Amino acid sequence: MNRPKTPSRRTQTKPDWRLVIPLPMLEAGLLLAWSSGFIGARFSLDYAPVWLVVFWRCVLVSLVLFPFVIKPLLQTPRTVLLKNAGIGLLAMAGYLAGITQGIALGVPAGLAALFADLLPMGLALLTAGVLGQRLAWPVWVGLVIGLIGVALVTQGALAWGNAPIWAYSLPLLGMLSLAVATLWQKSLAPSQRMGLLPNLWLQCAVSGLAFAMAQGAQGSLAPIPGTGFALSVLWTAGLSTIGGYGLYWLCLRRTTATRVTSLLYLSPPITMLWAWAMFDEPLSWQLAVGMATSGIGIWMVVRTEARDALPSHNPATSPPGKSA
Template sequence: MNSTSALPCPRPPVKLLYRLPLPLLELGLVVSWSSGFIGARFSIDYAPALLVVFWRCVLVTLALLPFVIGTLKSTPLVVLLKNAGIGLLAMSGYLLGVVQGVALGVPAGLAALLADLLPVGMALLAAGVLGQRLHWSVWAGLGIGLVGVVVVAHDALALGNAPLWAYGLPLLGMASLAVATLWQKRLQAHESLGLLGNLWLQCAVSAVAFGAVVASQGSLLPLPTTGFALSVLWTATLATLGGYGLYWLCVKRSSPTRVASVLYLSPAVTLLWAWAVFDEPLSWLMLVGTAVSAVGVWLVVRGEASAR
């Protein structure tokens, strides 16, 4: 039995999510995943980026603990370690790669574009490492979707002045999330902690990882400002609980390649967030790129349906 089998019975509020149509969950995923970039941009005016990430992990860990402590106590240590490894790759590896790349001078637009190679990276790993055969329209959709992302982000792209090796950090972050996703998908049903348990453990181990990095650079104490508090609340609820929660739920309901391809739409939604929150202008080029990405996602979904 693999991870597509039923997870341990979730609590009623979470159980409702399992009943929603997959396209609706994917829409929520795109909106919440995109919110993380807006939260990161908002937070840099108030605190170091990694300090916000550290406290967002701490907040989610504390908030979810009462709901998962029973599951954690009854789970074998080896299962906890497996899920902890997935969490380090999915959350710590991904965020450290993207955030540190930007901190070293990689332009945010280029870092986001490199991170958005996730669908391609996922497909290459699935085909090359796991030996999965993907329909030709899946490969075509991944390529077309990437073209759309480049068009959407065209105005935000620049090379910057970062050290050459720093440009590899967002790519490593992307690869880290891809490996974690495929690892999570291959877990046996009895090795899963359920949605809330997985989120708790991933945030707990990531809090330790980010805490070590932040402590080496300065203080771990939260800043007593409204801007800092709002940054932590925004990213903890929308980006972590919403983004990662819906990501793992969609991965359980469909394939990693499909879920990753849906995230091709996140740059366009991020720009809509930026327009609504920061009053940034929109352009017809963004609309064209979004339409191209949507065609790519449709081809991926169609190709995966044909392969069944």
């Protein structure tokens, strides 16, 4: 009689690489990739209009990702596509449009960057004021200290320009657009969430349409022949979009929105280090002091949220065989 074959080894499922990579490594990559966007924007200003570069970076990302996402996109319900498309418009088109258009109207780049760096505070205010979620007082203190560090770093770049008064609200609105998109993304039910690459493709596709209309109203959508324009698009598409936004959404799936956005307080000093390495811009003592100050604030936020995330001692959750 033939005995049924018994597998000698248990079937092992392949671990999810997103959970295998330590969160601090993902956050370090996020800081580098997010900061690269400001460097890419500065580099591209010498070769093409801002709207043209962001349009083609969206086109390039959409073309590269399309073969990998077409199947899951066809299997996604229409309502899920619409919700994630709305998040993409706020997170990418709204954020980039507010900051770049403000600079184009005369808002100094340093001041626009400072408004963009208010994201952790804006998110915390929306969380507390709109959603009614309480944040521990050390988190608020950490956010304020981190903001002071950002102000120290960007102090030398802050100045009032000749832009219309209303133009100064555009970078602030761009920051709030990303904050709303972040909260919307975090509040989605698991059944309403898309995979990382399909979601990124959808965001680039809808944002590309928005940037096409903005650039089309001012000039041609044709790419500008030349190495400078090509490098600008490649840099911002690869590092800033796939790297920056991809790691941003990935980190949000692993931890809280407050922790992820507070890390972006380190984006200004890292951006200045990029500028020093690439454009030979001088460094100052304010950079080191501001970076250290922001680091203290971020440490307070991360430490408090990690402590609050620890499960409370509950007899019902005690391991079998151990009394409470």
